[in-house]
Amino acid sequence: MSANEAKITVSGVTRRYSIRQTKDGGKQLFTALSDVDLKVVPGEFLTIVGPSGCGKSTLLDLIAGLAHPTEGELFIDGKKITGPALDRGIVMQGYALFPWRTVRRNIEFGLEIKKVPKKDRKPIVDRFLDLVNLSDYGDRYPYELSGGMKQRVAIARALAYDPEVLLMDEPFAAVDAQTRETLQDELLRIWEQTGKTIIFVTHSIDEAVALADRVVVMSPNPGRVREIVPVSLPRPRRVGDVQSTPDFGWIRHRVWELLQNEESAAKPDVKPAKAAQFELAEQISSSAAL
Numbered sequence: 613m614s615a616n617e618a619k620i621t622v623s624g625v626t627r628r629y630s631i632r633q634t635k636d637g638g639k640q641l642f643t644a645l646s647d648v649d650l651k652v653v654p655g656e657f658l659t660i661v662g663p664s665g666c667g668k669s670t671l672l673d674l675i676a677g678l679a680h681p682t683e684g685e686l687f688i689d690g691k692k693i694t695g696p697a698l699d700r701g702i703v704m705q706g707y708a709l710f711p712w713r714t715v716r717r718n719i720e721f722g723l724e725i726k727k728v729p730k731k732d733r734k735p736i737v738d739r740f741l742d743l744v745n746l747s748d749y750g751d752r753y754p755y756e757l758s759g760g761m762k763q764r765v766a767i768a769r770a771l772a773y774d775p776e777v778l779l780m781d782e783p784f785a786a787v788d789a790q791t792r793e794t795l796q797d798e799l800l801r802i803w804e805q806t807g808k809t810i811i812f813v814t815h816s817i818d819e820a821v822a823l824a825d826r827v828v829v830m831s832p833n834p835g836r837v838r839e840i841v842p843v844s845l846p847r848p849r850r851v852g853d854v855q856s857t858p859d860f861g862w863i864r865h866r867v868w869e870l871l872q873n874e875e876s877a878a879k880p881d882v883k884p885a886k887a888a889q890f891e892l893a894e895q896i897s898s899s900a901a902l
């Protein structure tokens with residue numbers, strides 16, 4: 613696949629940060645991402661997992677154009693990414709809604725930036741309120757909503773101005789397990805209806821496998837792509853249904869195994885403890901909110 617056929621292309625990307633040394637106050641270069649190559653197909657649902665600090669958010673920031681690579685290049689539709697633009701919508705953990713705007717006005721925000729005439733905004737906002745099942749909440753303020761509702765407003769806001777790519781950084785990490793599954797199903801439904809390309813960072817292996825066409829497994833020190841695991845589970849999917857299938861179990865185990873090996877290889881002296889921690893975190897994430 614050439615850079616033109618791919619929706620997003622990450623080519624030989626390295627990202628270094630200059631960090632302060634606490635002892636002498638001098639600066640040192642820290643490599644957060646090293647030589648990452650990745651192609652994302654149009655309309656693909658790609659999830660990214662990896663241990664804390666392996667560069668998942670850094671990669672998403674680079675694709676968003678919020679940061680720039682030290683080496684290498686990134687492309688959207690074959691065009692070099694030089695900064696943020698309305699072709700990429702971003703949904704972060706913690707909602708980042710405007711507290712002084714109602715739900716309706718939050719969703720309208722991107723349309724204002726895009727200079728969509730006022731009379732044309734209402735039907736678009738209505739449609740996305742409906743899509744995230746919040747039609748009765750348009751006039752509420754964010755503080756009057758639950759965490760799950762706020763997250764749905766954030767998704768509606770990102771979708772309303774019709775970006776081709778949705779970049780999601782642990783968007784459901786702060787909600788309870790039941791709401792999380794509802795939001796996962798809603799996201800799958802919206803994705804099936806809209807055909808967006810989604811790149812979704814998560815700490816949960818279950819979530820990564822249940823949602824994705826492919827799971828990118830990253831490894832740390834320095835952050836790089838360890839392996840990409842295809843998820844050949846049927847579509848349309850519902851998270852609760854798919855998670856009880858044997859195929860889901862096999863794929864989940866493969867991703868878990870890759871992450872476990874990575875943890876072990878990175879820190880051989882703490883191998884059993886780290887592996888156990890990862891397993892425990894997974895068990896907790898399966899049964900409760902992270």
Ligand SMILES: Nc1ncnc2c1ncn2[C@@H]1O[C@H](COP(=O)(O)OP(=O)(O)OP(=O)(O)O)[C@@H](O)[C@H]1O
Pocket residue numbers: 629630631642644662663664665666667668669670671835
């Ligand atoms: N602005 C910065 N300056 C210096 N180092 C940074 C900066 N941003 C990130 N890093 C470092 O780069 C590495 C990757 O960070 P990043 O946030 O991308 O990891 P992550 O995989 O998303 O982690 P987590 O799963 O904990 O959110 C970390 O070691 C982090 O400390």
